[in-house]
Structures are given as C-alpha cells and as structure tokens.
Amino acid sequence: MFSVFFNARGVISVTRVPEGRTVTAQFYVRKCLRKTLAKLRKDVGKKKMRHQLLHHDNARPHTASLTKIFLKSRKVKLFPHPPYSPDLSPCDFYLFWKMKDLLRGKHYKSATEAEAAVRGALRRLSINGFSAVFDDWLSRCEKCIKYKGDYFE
Template identity: 25%
Template structure:
C-alpha cells in the first residue's frame, strides 16, 4: 500500500483513540503482515500528540538545528518532568530532534523525569564505592570544614516562567509573551566553602572554561583562601571537591594540583546529585532569579551579587553539611540516582 495512504490511516486511528499496538494489528489484518510496525506508528503518534498532523516525510539531510544545548539543559534541570513533546514545541523542532539533543547533553527519561543519564552497573558501583569510602573517612575524622568546591552556570537574562492559571468554567486565561529560547546569557564560575564565598568570576561573551582559565581561577581561589581562611590553608589544608569535566582533569590541571599540593576529593562521574554547588547553591540561585528580567550584563552581575548578599552565614555551611546524608542516600540506592 502507498505510504501516504497508510499515514492517513495512522491519523484516523490516532483521532479515534486507538493505541499504537492496536493500530498495527488493525492495518496488518487488512493489508497483510509487516505493512505497519509499532515503532513507526509510535513515532507518528508522538508527532500527532505534539499537534503536528503534516503527513509528509521530514526533509532529508541535516538542517541547521534550532536547539541550543545549554538552553535545553537549563530548561530540563529547572523542570525535569517536562514531556518530550513540550520541549520540542518550545524549540519548534521535531521530537526525534529534541531526543537527539537530550542524548547529547546526557539526559534520559527515568519514570517520567529527566535525569543526567542512564547509569550502567559499573557507574553505579563506582558511585556506591566512592560514597562508602567518603562516609567511612568522615566518620573516622570529619573533614567537611576543609572542603572547597566550585562549578559554572549560565545565568539567563530573562528568567520569567509561564505558570498555570486557576480559572472558572468560562474564564479566559491571560496571555503572556512567548519567551525567547535563544536569549542572552552569561556564565558565572563560583568557588566556595562552608565558610562562604571564596571568589567568583564572569566569563566574557564567547569565552569558555578551558584548562588555562580553570588553573587561573584555582590560583586566585588559593590566594583569596589564604586571606579569608588562613587557618584552613596553613593548618588543616583544604580539600577540593570538583566534577570530572574536561578542564578539571587535563594534564595541566593535574600538574597545577601537584604544584599547590592540593588534595582532591573522590567524586564519581555523572554525579551532580553529590555536588553541593548543583544541589544547593545553584538551586537557591535559580529560585532567587525566578521572574527577574535582566537587560544587560551589569544587571546580571548585580543580581548575582544581590543573591550572595541574601545568603545567611549558615547557608553555605548547610549546603556542605548535606553531603554525608546524600552519600548515605546514594549507598541506600546502591549507587543509583536518589533525587
């Protein structure tokens, strides 16, 4: 049967509320085995659910993508429960395209929630062993006060969020302007400990965190740490908690750590749920920025400074002190994600 006719049947069955599996059975019973397969029907049904009822094939080739992976990551981490069709609609792309980009940023769907990736058994075991070791070390000799940690984040200029409206039966929702997905943003790099902020810096437009940039930041962090927490530097010695992104594990960085005689804390791969900057600092920053519209780079920098000014002295200590509980949660879940 001509494919264009089969797609008409797909749409008909979809509008009738027929499941993909039943649609395949209905078509193959009438037209012969293997005329339709469930994977193809599922893809077309996903397209119909997104509101696209165009029955023509997508153009071949690789058109220029409209998806900014940084923006996609921000959207997914702000609301991990968003369905794929909603994400595709926001970027005005097809569902297969959004799935490709989600794969590029290591996001997979787990029970209706986007998580960093599907951990294999080896990765779960590494997380489990790392957390057991950290818990044992902390029990023998507490070291949370020695931890310094860091990470980078994109801050959007426009932080408005569209929210649901409670309306009566005949109520008309208020319209809000569609947000620009590809809007301006500025990257901030922040270094802190349980005692507070050590130092932070904003990347210049177009600049990324390379090994050279990261080493310079580490030098500045150690200089500021000697001023703000001299006891930690001279007597206790700091311990660096960082993730395993590329700038953090280069040969240049390893030499820098040796030069500074700085210990790094064991941090397993793909573990943002065990990184205080992710689960504590940036989460609070997102909440503070929600609804704010920042019209220039200086406004972004001022907003970040305002956020730091609102943080109580106990805010930073609380974020670090959550680590043993999160290590235990990871152990209790045998290395799997627990958030």
C-alpha cells in the same frame, strides 16, 4: 556564566566568564583556581591550607592535565567526584536551585547589571553560610556508598 567557589562559611570567589568564552583548563586555572586559592589562603592561613579539600565535578577543565598539575604543584588535595553523580555536587543540588529562585523573572540591561544581581544573590545566600549544605552533601555521599552508586531518594 560564573564560576563560584564556596565553603561552609560562604562564597570564596566568583569569576564571571566573558560572553562567548569557553571555559578551558587554561581559563579555569588562570582565572578561577588561582584567585580562589589566594583568597582561601588569606582566609584560613597558610598552615590550614594543607587541610583543605577541593571538590569539583568531572567537567573537562576540572579533570584536564593542566588543572591536575597546577593543583598538585599547590599541594591541593581533591575530594573525588564519581562520574555521573549530579546528586553529589552541592552546586547541582543546592546552589543552582537557590540562585534560580533568587533571580527568576528578572531582566537585566547589561552583563554588568546581571553580574551585580548574581553577586548580590550570592551574598544573601552566604549570610547564613553553607554549613547545612555540606552536612547534606556528606549525607548524600554516605548514601551513595551505602547503595553502591545506585540512585536513592
């Protein structure tokens, strides 16, 4: 399992979750968010960090008090995610599907080999950036508002 953060330009960070490890709020903050925010700050600069929005779904590690406190202490603004809305998560409607297509039918001898394949697939996806994904995401958000949370095609 991997934690992947990306923006319109491409992948920001990838963290492999050790086999058998449960992703807790503590793991999410210490291993995923800290690394991601440090890389993002390096990429966009300190001034532009205050204009960045973080979007993640409502998984327990994302909504835990520890995570909220950490993000607040770093002045990170969250883009809200409505409950039960996988159609509004770029990972669900784009990234997971693309990764499955790129990795389908392949077998790996070790976790290290699998991680190299995942990172390679993410690099291929990042070549053109993810700007179209975020355009689609905004369109989906607008539809969700228009249809007041009802399902739409």
